[in-house]
Amino acid sequence: xxxxxxxxxxxxxxxxxxxxxxxxxxxxxxxxxxxxxxxxxxxxxxxxxxxxxxxxxxxxxxxxxxxxxxxxxxxxxxxxxxxxxxxxxxxxxxxxxxxxxxxxxxxxxxxxxxxxxxxxxxxxxxxxxxxxxxxxxxxxxxxxxxxxxxxxxxxxxxxxxxxxxxxxxxxxxxxxxxxxxxxxxxxxxxxxxxxxxxxxxxxxxxxxxxxxxxxxxxxxxxxxxxxxxxxxxxxxxxxxxxxxxxxxxxxxxxxxxxxxxxxxxxxxxxxxxxxxxxxxxxxxxxxxxxxxxxxxxxxxxxxxxxxxxxxxxxxxxxxxxxxxxxxxxxxxxxxxxxxxxxxxxxxxxxxxxxxxxxxxxxxxxxxxxxxxxxxxxxxxxxxxxxxxxxxxxxxxxxxxxxxxxxxxxxxxxxxxxxxxxxxxxxxxxxxx
Numbered sequence: 405x406x407x408x409x410x411x412x413x414x415x416x417x418x419x420x421x422x423x424x425x426x427x428x429x430x431x432x433x434x435x436x437x438x439x440x441x442x443x444x445x446x447x448x449x450x451x452x453x454x455x456x457x458x459x460x461x462x463x464x465x466x467x468x469x470x471x472x473x474x475x476x477x478x479x480x481x482x483x484x485x486x487x488x489x490x491x492x493x494x495x496x497x498x499x500x501x502x503x504x505x506x507x508x509x510x511x512x513x514x515x516x517x518x519x520x521x522x523x524x525x526x527x528x529x530x531x532x533x534x535x536x537x538x539x540x541x542x543x544x545x546x547x548x549x550x551x552x553x554x555x556x557x558x559x560x561x562x563x564x565x566x567x568x569x570x571x572x573x574x575x576x577x578x579x580x581x582x583x584x585x586x587x588x589x590x591x592x593x594x595x596x597x598x599x600x601x602x603x604x605x606x607x608x609x610x611x612x613x614x615x616x617x618x619x620x621x622x623x624x625x626x627x628x629x630x631x632x633x634x635x636x637x638x639x640x641x642x643x644x645x646x647x648x649x650x651x652x653x654x655x656x657x658x659x660x661x662x663x664x665x666x667x668x669x670x671x672x673x674x675x676x677x678x679x680x681x682x683x684x685x686x687x688x689x690x691x692x693x694x695x696x697x698x699x700x701x702x703x704x705x706x707x708x709x710x711x712x713x714x715x716x717x718x719x720x721x722x723x724x725x726x727x728x729x730x731x732x733x734x735x736x737x738x739x740x741x742x743x744x745x746x747x748x749x750x751x752x753x754x755x756x757x758x759x760x761x762x763x764x765x766x767x768x769x770x771x772x773x774x775x776x777x778x779x780x781x782x783x784x785x786x787x788x789x790x791x792x793x794x795x796x797x798x799x800x801x802x803x804x805x806x807x808x809x810x811x812x813x814x815x816x817x818x819x820x821x822x823x824x825x826x827x828x829x830x831x832x833x834x835x836x
Contacts, residue, residue: 407514408426408427408510408511408513408514409507409510409511409514410510411423411426411510412424412426412427412506412507412509412510413503413506413507413510415506416502416503416505416506416507417503419437419440420436420437420439420440420498420499420502421433421434421435421436421437421438421439421440421502422437422506423502423503423505423506423507423509423510424436424502424505424506424509426506426510427506427509427510427513427519428519429509429519429520429521429522429525430522431521431522432505432522432525436502439498440499443491443495446488446491447488447492447495450484450488451488451492453484453485453488454484454485454486454488454489455485457481457482457484457485458481458482458485458486458489461476461478461481461482461563461576461577461578461579462476462477462478462481462572462576462577463476463576464476465572465573465574465575465576466572466573466574475573476572476573476576477572477573478563478565478572478573478576478577479565479572479577480572482556482559482577483556486552486555486556486559487548487552490547490548490551490552490555494544494547557805557808557809558805558809560801560802560805561584561585561802561805561806561808561809562579562580562581562582562584562802563577563578563579563580563584563802564577564578564580564583564584564802565577565801565802566799566800566801566802566803567798567799567800571799580802584802584803584805584806585806587803588803588806588807588810593779594779594803596777596778597777597778597779597780597781597790598807600775600777600778600781601778601781601785601786601787601790602787604690604783604784604785604786605759605786605787606759608690608693608694608758608761608786609755609758609759609761610755611694612694612697612698612701612758612761612764613751613754613755613758615694615697615698615701615702616697616698616701616702616704616705616754617705617747617751617754619698619701619702619705620701620702620703620704620705620706620707620708620709621705621706621709621743623642623702623706624705624706624709624710624713625709625713625735625739627639627642627706627710628710628713639710642702642703642706643703643706643707644703645699645700645702645703646700646703646704646707650700650763650764650767651763651767653699653700654696654700654763654764654767654768655767657696657699657768658683658767658768658769661682661683661692661696661768662682662683663679663680663681663682663683663684664679666682668680668682669682683768683769683772683773684772684773685773686773686775686783686784689769689772689773689783689784690783690784692768692769693764693765693768693769693784696764696768697758697761697764700764701754705754708747708750709743709747712742712743712746712747713739713743715742715746716738716739716742720738721734721738724737724738745826748823748826749823749826752818752819752822752823752826753819755818755819756815756818756819759786759787759788759811759814759815760786760788760811760815761786761788762786762788762789762792765784765785765786765789766789766792769782769784770782770789771783771784771785771786771789771790771793772784780793780794780797780798780800781793787807787810787811788811790807791804791807791808791811794807
């Protein structure tokens with residue numbers, strides 16, 4: 405009874421496409437056969453090299469004797485090996501789908517139904533599996549252009565790929581296990597910088613998130629008051645910092661806070677006050693970046709919260725007034741819980757974004773002022789800007805990769821833990 409199903413399954417396991425040919429789906433079977441032939445040819449020429457390369461990362465550095473050919477470039481070998489292994493995974497998935505398809509069609513034949521021809525199969529895919537078909541190409545793109553670079557970065561963290569001793573092709577790169585993480589977390593010259601930058605990153609993320617969120621809430625509540633006239637004008641004025649490209653805003657602010665020529669210090673001198681080292685003294689530089697971030701970030705929170713305020717039913721306020729609630733009590737009992745319920749996931753996202761807020765720090769201070777006790781990091785550097793300097797200025801790629809992994813672990817752990825504790829996750833039907 406299972407004759408067609410079993411035969412098609414066995415044939416498709418032996419060779420891609422044979423099961424489809426057995427089921428009289430000749431065009432589909434030939435396409436599967438062609439895909440396997442191309443893949444096998446590719447693996448014959450590259451799989452052995454990939455396994456050797458990802459294990460050894462090369463054996464022959466470039467010297468004066470082999471200046472133009474005959475040397476190994478560890479990073480190119482790692483990338484080529486990674487591409488081959490990812491393609492192998494894609495091939496195995498396609499092989500599984502080939503077996504599954506042949507078995508399914510064989511089962512249809514056993515029930516007396518006719519197998520679809522090639523055009524009918526295409527029509528079925530476009531009509532009933534259109535979403536899956538449409539997502540296939542972007543998924544492959546994400547696999548090779550997003551997932552693969554992430555895997556590559558993770559692998560770099562377990563090598564000694566850094567200046568000055570291990571930069572290909574003159575020198576080879578080797579696997580070193582967790583030595584990079586040990587140096588970053590325990591070696592004094594690196595750990596002092598890491599813990600200092602990590603502490604400031606967390607302080608920055610908390611302060612910048614709290615100030616922009618509650619600042620935006622305050623502005624939204626003020627504009628939403630009944631006695632405020634020209635609300636549209638106020639909204640327009642207050643949204644201008646967000647409407648102007650951040651690059652322009654931050655560079656203008658950098659000039660305004662210039663300690664010597666900036667207009668802010670010039671006004672202070674005009675009134676007989678001492679100039680403030682806004683960007684050259686570590687504590688003042690940190691205060692400055694938080695203030696400027698408020699200027700850029702408050703309009704975003706204001707827009708978000710103003711949208712939430714329009715969704716709160718007026719009946720809730722009327723009921724609170726009947727119970728004799730004051731304005732503050734209405735805010736505490738009605739407004740604030742509804743705002744937090746709706747915006748809690750966004751608040752978590754803002755915190756995660758501020759940990760990686762590269763633009764504000766880089767464009768405003770470039771991580772400066774310089775800290776002589778740090779390894780290539782300044783007093784306002786975040787982990788992400790320090791990572792940038794380690795990569796493009798110091799060529800410490802393994803350290804930068806290790807920091808990237810740590811940033812991901814911090815953000816992922818915080819976001820998942822806090823999102824699952826929010827009421828918007830636990831009580832999805834609250835406002836339904």
